[in-house]
Amino acid sequence: MPRNHFIRPDNDPAVLEPNKAGSFGFGAMMSLFGLALWRRRK
Structure with missing residues (x-):
């Protein structure tokens, strides 16, 4: 059984997109x- 099936590469969009979002x-x-705190303080 190949082990690399379980290893997700860094450039996998399924992993990259949720992290970026x-x-x-x-x-x-x-x-x-x-911004809300700064406006309230002024």
Whole structure:
């Protein structure tokens, strides 16, 4: 039985896309949160 069947390469879009979308969503959420805090403080 081949072992490489279970190894996902880094350039696999099924692995790459959720990771990119997750990091982008996290950054957008943090920037919105920081903007809300900054506007409330002023």
